[in-house]
Amino acid sequence: MREALRNTGIVARKELLTYLGSPMAYIVTAVFLALSGFFFVSFLAANSYADTSIAGFLGAAQVLILLFAAILTMRLVAEEKKLGTWEFVLTTPVRDGEIIVGKFLGSLAVLCGMLVLTLYYALLLVLFGDPDIGPMATSYVGLLLIGSACLAVGAFASTVTSNQIVSVVLAGGILAALWLLGLVADLLPGGVGRVLTRLSLGGYFDAFSRGIIDTQAVVYYLTVTILFLYGAVRAIDAGRWRLAQSQGRSGSLALIGLATLFVAWVLDFVLPIASAIVTWAIVAIGAGLIVANAALEFRRVRGALTSSRGLFGIGTGVSLSLVVGVLLLANLISTTVFHRFDFTGLDQFTLTSQTQEVLRELEGDAGALKVVSFYSDANPNIEGSAEAFAVNDFGFSLLEEYARYTDVLDIRREDPELRPDLIREYLGQSPLTQLAVQIGVVVFRGSEGQLWVLGPQIQAEAENAFTSAILQTTGTRQRIVYFVTGHGEPSTGGDYSAAREGLRDNLFQVGELDLRRLDEIPDNASAVVLAGPQLPVSEREIALLDRYLRQGGRLMLLVNPNPQQELRDLVASWWLAIEDGIVVDPPSHVTPNIDVPLVDARRNQFGLSEAYFPGATVIGPQEDTPEGVRVLPIAWTTPGGWQEKQPIGRSDPSFDDGVDPVGPLALGATVEAPVAADVDEGEHASPTTRLAVMGDSDFASNQHFRNGNNSELFLTLINWLGEGDEVISVDRKVVPLRRLVLGPEESRFLNLSSVGLLPLALLLIAGWVWWRRR
Amino acid sequence: MGPFDPLNPSLATFRCSMIRVEDLTCYYGERLAVDNIAFNIEKGEIVGFLGPNGAGKSSTMRMVTGFLMPTRGKAWVADHDMTRDSREGRRHLGYLPEIVPLYYDMTTRAYLQYAGRLRGLDKATTARRVDEVVEICALQEYRDVLLAKLSKGFRQRVGLAQSIIHDPEVLILDEPTIGIDPIQVAQTRQLIKHLGENRTILLSSHILPEVSMVCERVIIIHQGRIVAQDSIENLSSLVTGDEQLRLRVRGPANEVSGVLGAIAGVSEVTYQEPFHTLRVEAGKEPQGEITSALVAKGWSLLSMETVGMSLEQIFLQLTGAGEGAS
Numbered sequence A: 001m002r003e004a005l006r007n008t009g010i011v012a013r014k015e016l017l018t019y020l021g022s023p024m025a026y027i028v029t030a031v032f033l034a035l036s037g038f039f040f041v042s043f044l045a046a047n048s049y050a051d052t053s054i055a056g057f058l059g060a061a062q063v064l065i066l067l068f069a070a071i072l073t074m075r076l077v078a079e080e081k082k083l084g085t086w087e088f089v090l091t092t093p094v095r096d097g098e099i100i101v102g103k104f105l106g107s108l109a110v111l112c113g114m115l116v117l118t119l120y121y122a123l124l125l126v127l128f129g130d131p132d133i134g135p136m137a138t139s140y141v142g143l144l145l146i147g148s149a150c151l152a153v154g155a156f157a158s159t160v161t162s163n164q165i166v167s168v169v170l171a172g173g174i175l176a177a178l179w180l181l182g183l184v185a186d187l188l189p190g191g192v193g194r195v196l197t198r199l200s201l202g203g204y205f206d207a208f209s210r211g212i213i214d215t216q217a218v219v220y221y222l223t224v225t226i227l228f229l230y231g232a233v234r235a236i237d238a239g240r241w242r243l244a245q246s247q248g249r250s251g252s253l254a255l256i257g258l259a260t261l262f263v264a265w266v267l268d269f270v271l272p273i274a275s276a277i278v279t280w281a282i283v284a285i286g287a288g289l290i291v292a293n294a295a296l297e298f299r300r301v302r303g304a305l306t307s308s309r310g311l312f313g314i315g316t317g318v319s320l321s322l323v324v325g326v327l328l329l330a331n332l333i334s335t336t337v338f339h340r341f342d343f344t345g346l347d348q349f350t351l352t353s354q355t356q357e358v359l360r361e362l363e364g365d366a367g368a369l370k371v372v373s374f375y376s377d378a379n380p381n382i383e384g385s386a387e388a389f390a391v392n393d394f395g396f397s398l399l400e401e402y403a404r405y406t407d408v409l410d411i412r413r414e415d416p417e418l419r420p421d422l423i424r425e426y427l428g429q430s431p432l433t434q435l436a437v438q439i440g441v442v443v444f445r446g447s448e449g450q451l452w453v454l455g456p457q458i459q460a461e462a463e464n465a466f467t468s469a470i471l472q473t474t475g476t477r478q479r480i481v482y483f484v485t486g487h488g489e490p491s492t493g494g495d496y497s498a499a500r501e502g503l504r505d506n507l508f509q510v511g512e513l514d515l516r517r518l519d520e521i522p523d524n525a526s527a528v529v530l531a532g533p534q535l536p537v538s539e540r541e542i543a544l545l546d547r548y549l550r551q552g553g554r555l556m557l558l559v560n561p562n563p564q565q566e567l568r569d570l571v572a573s574w575w576l577a578i579e580d581g582i583v584v585d586p587p588s589h590v591t592p593n594i595d596v597p598l599v600d601a602r603r604n605q606f607g608l609s610e611a612y613f614p615g616a617t618v619i620g621p622q623e624d625t626p627e628g629v630r631v632l633p634i635a636w637t638t639p640g641g642w643q644e645k646q647p648i649g650r651s652d653p654s655f656d657d658g659v660d661p662v663g664p665l666a667l668g669a670t671v672e673a674p675v676a677a678d679v680d681e682g683e684h685a686s687p688t689t690r691l692a693v694m695g696d697s698d699f700a701s702n703q704h705f706r707n708g709n710n711s712e713l714f715l716t717l718i719n720w721l722g723e724g725d726e727v728i729s730v731d732r733k734v735v736p737l738r739r740l741v742l743g744p745e746e747s748r749f750l751n752l753s754s755v756g757l758l759p760l761a762l763l764l765i766a767g768w769v770w771w772r773r774r
Numbered sequence B: 001m002g003p004f005d006p007l008n009p010s011l012a013t014f015r016c017s018m019i020r021v022e023d024l025t026c027y028y029g030e031r032l033a034v035d036n037i038a039f040n041i042e043k044g045e046i047v048g049f050l051g052p053n054g055a056g057k058s059s060t061m062r063m064v065t066g067f068l069m070p071t072r073g074k075a076w077v078a079d080h081d082m083t084r085d086s087r088e089g090r091r092h093l094g095y096l097p098e099i100v101p102l103y104y105d106m107t108t109r110a111y112l113q114y115a116g117r118l119r120g121l122d123k124a125t126t127a128r129r130v131d132e133v134v135e136i137c138a139l140q141e142y143r144d145v146l147l148a149k150l151s152k153g154f155r156q157r158v159g160l161a162q163s164i165i166h167d168p169e170v171l172i173l174d175e176p177t178i179g180i181d182p183i184q185v186a187q188t189r190q191l192i193k194h195l196g197e198n199r200t201i202l203l204s205s206h207i208l209p210e211v212s213m214v215c216e217r218v219i220i221i222h223q224g225r226i227v228a229q230d231s232i233e234n235l236s237s238l239v240t241g242d243e244q245l246r247l248r249v250r251g252p253a254n255e256v257s258g259v260l261g262a263i264a265g266v267s268e269v270t271y272q273e274p275f276h277t278l279r280v281e282a283g284k285e286p287q288g289e290i291t292s293a294l295v296a297k298g299w300s301l302l303s304m305e306t307v308g309m310s311l312e313q314i315f316l317q318l319t320g321a322g323e324g325a326s
Helices: A002-020 A023-046 A055-073 A075-083 A085-090 A096-128 A133-159 A164-187 A190-199 A205-210 A215-240 A252-270 A273-296 A298-306 A318-336 A353-360 A385-403 A420-427 A431-439 A455-473 A497-505 A539-550 A565-572 A710-722 A744-773 B009-015 B057-065 B086-091 B108-118 B123-136 B152-164 B182-198 B208-214 B232-239 B253-261 B287-297 B311-325
Strands: A212-214 A340-342 A369-374 A409-414 A441-446 A449-454 A479-484 A508-513 A525-531 A554-558 A576-578 A582-584 A598-600 A610-612 A619-621 A630-636 A642-644 A666-674 A688-694 B017-028 B031-042 B046-050 B072-077 B093-096 B170-174 B200-205 B217-222 B225-231 B243-250 B266-272 B275-280 B300-307
Touching: A002 A023, A002 A096, A002 B108, A023 A055, A023 A096, A023 A744, A055 A096, A055 A133, A055 A164, A055 A205, A075 A085, A075 A096, A075 A133, A075 A164, A085 A096, A096 A133, A096 A215, A096 A744, A133 A164, A133 A205, A133 A212, A133 A215, A164 A190, A205 A212, A205 A215, A205 A385, A212 A215, A215 A318, A252 A273, A252 A318, A273 A318, A353 A455, A369 A385, A369 A420, A385 A409, A385 A431, A385 A441, A385 A455, A420 A431, A420 A441, A431 A441, A431 A449, A441 A455, A449 A455, A479 A710, A497 A508, A497 A710, A508 A525, A525 A539, A525 A710, A539 A554, A539 A565, A539 A688, A554 A565, A554 A710, A565 A576, A610 A710, A619 A630, A619 A666, A630 A710, A688 A710, B017 B057, B017 B170, B017 B200, B031 B057, B031 B072, B031 B200, B031 B225, B046 B057, B046 B182, B046 B208, B057 B072, B057 B093, B057 B170, B057 B200, B072 B086, B086 B093, B093 B152, B108 B123, B108 B152, B123 B152, B123 B182, B152 B170, B152 B182, B170 B182, B182 B200, B182 B208, B200 B208, B217 B232, B217 B311, B225 B232, B225 B311, B243 B287, B253 B266, B253 B275, B253 B287, B287 B300
Parallel strands: A369 A409, A479 A508, A479 A525, A525 A554, A554 A688, B046 B200, B046 B217, B093 B170, B170 B200
Antiparallel strands: A212 A340, A369 A441, A441 A449, A576 A619, A582 A642, A598 A610, A630 A666, A666 A688, B017 B031, B017 B072, B217 B225, B243 B275, B243 B300, B266 B275
């Protein structure tokens, strides 16, 4: 082992010195740096500097690195063959593996040097902004891994030929094919596509640039590296045997085992998770065959693995099967047991366990939930456009994380300017559409309806919003509004069916609640509605509601004039007063009914232009409320209205001074109060109690619900009650907006030095090296 | 002789074979390059490996060094099977391939250091050995010159230096004097002879004088087969059984040739200033008659010596015969 390290080190050192002693490496690096510098600054400029990432450089580098690796490695072995030094190297007591790994490490050192130079971009960002260091670090890990894989492919190509041009073409071809697999995979449906995606060189890189280190990706890149280095070692041995005819059949078992493992690996993507047992059974068979073969051929295998005499010596494939088998197994395991390390500043891309669980349990056909993220490229002429772009770009990256856990999601990003048809399809045509497109919007469309998540929401609580949207649009979990029954209330199947429809359109579920049979209000209640009871509500039921409220419950109470005393007492304990009588509002009513007050935009909490309440009572806020309690009227009458204490007969009611309370009178009120400290933590439904009381229940009945803004009032109140009661509650992480602060001088310096400085320096070194050698 | 038995050390110390080859056969695809050859070189021998271009010399040497694997048969170096644990064998081996293996962007010193390190020497030993081989190969002035700038002869010397950097027991040199000027050839030969004082050397060449000057024994290979292997003297007699006499006579050359040719037992006379060379039939000893015949004519005999047959002649005869036979 020690000798192996020593020999590898000697070869690596020599290769590195050879690179450093020739102008080629400097020129290639200069070209690489010039191109990546150009892409680095042009990406920043395109985003109006509202970004502090090296994304531009990374986008270019992950492709350039293929070419760079192919050129850098072309000389590794091919040149030695041409010079005749190969005969010298192979007759020294150094193992083939030591030579190959040494040469590979030599080229890797050059790659590292090159990447170190690109840290200049990161330095600029630190100087002029406040970049998130984590994603940069992981990007470099990713570049190093993808670079290793490319260099290994290049080393292999250089080993199988003595012509450097052939080597470049071969390496470039293999790398391009591995890269393009990803594009082909996108065109192919289902399992085949997924297998190809897993094989593709580029498919893994995005995660690294986002700040995530995925063990699957690490295993994949290391697999490619090891596989091609092993291939190079085998190629050396093949050269020694002049590709001599294989001499035995002793490896056939192992080769069958290898094929079995490969089948298992493919099945792992094609079959649903339920068939995991089948997959692993096949794995066991395959691995068993290889191990059995290795045991039977123990001596030969040992020889194959320890001496330079390998595959073609034993002529069997046992050694091949062992190496490839182990790699395949590692990949197979990595698809089931994997971990993603998140190095972003706020763990932005680490989905919470709740979200992961939601996604794993998500039911539905593949692609059943369409998620479309609309945003256009940053436009420097529009204020805030770059920020919106950054936020939405982050949102889409996060959605890609979501898509890793389930195939029910069908995510795509669309430019609204290019696809007006999609805008119409998903967003419709309204004034809001224009705004949504401007600030960016993600539309979730599932079997149960569709939801928008807007840019600012993404920035503030992306995961919360996305997961809730998924739960709601798939009908997996919804907010439930319970209507209390049993006292002659209008039923959700009858007089309140329009209200029920309205709630469903807003992705609420509607349930009924018979308090007489319950000991407590269900936990999953988003709000409880007690609307217009005609029979007395028992004291026990009222106590139940009161306890619910004191634990942070959400209650909507719609009472009609002259309710029972117990309800008045309940409301009174929440700082509201109900008095006898019916509201009349001569200046503003729905003609001809003077007892149907009409409320305009100036006289309600929500600025609704028109709402009315047939036969309403006054819900009067009490004067002295304790600190922390907020009581607000929902809607109120004109000063010309009053509460008529006399029953309204045929004649017009008249105002009785001193008897009838005078307007403006509150027709309803909301109460928000913190939960008292002595309530047990475990009983908390939420930290605040919310109560909405309207002095009328008819406004939400079928006859009136769709008129005016009555439905909006009802739904807004329900939404207000349900606020803070998300279907899922996860940590909120606000996406920090980072930008570069540059004056004109600084911006010119950034541009010129990124593109020009390093390449120029390297070209000078190249010239100096060339001159010295002459 | 049967295959060597590694479990019998007494035999090993007794025979001490350094390079051994059995049934060695090498195909390049369909083409047969080396056909079932066998030989054995013992410790301390300098053996010439002789044959025309394309005879299979280089292929054989590559198989002995482990650079190529034989299609059939085996080669041992210092008792290590080069088809099984060639790495052990390679430790005992210095090798100068036909194309001198040089990294032209390195200096002599850097290259020799690299070679030494690859051959398993530690840093200090490498530094010491580099100085030694530079001196042995007379490369002192070129120590820090880029190999690209060296002339052919010096490149050859650097190649040789590389092969002895680790002081190997076995040295395999493929055409070590090819393409260098006559003065350097002589120097190189001297060097090889010097190296052979305490090493086993297998040296290939198609330049015959070189082999006859340096080697004690030759193996002649033609079309992949060994056509002869023996000491140079034995070979001479093996080929024809004839001997040669070389005379220096003061007298008219043509007449002298006529007189000598008439003597019984002399089958052929050639003259090349200043010598007459006579081929003598086997078993005959015509020296007395020659002397008296010359004296009778009044010519004086300045010198007369018995010489073996020249390697060229043996070589031509053997390979020519081989061609005739096939």
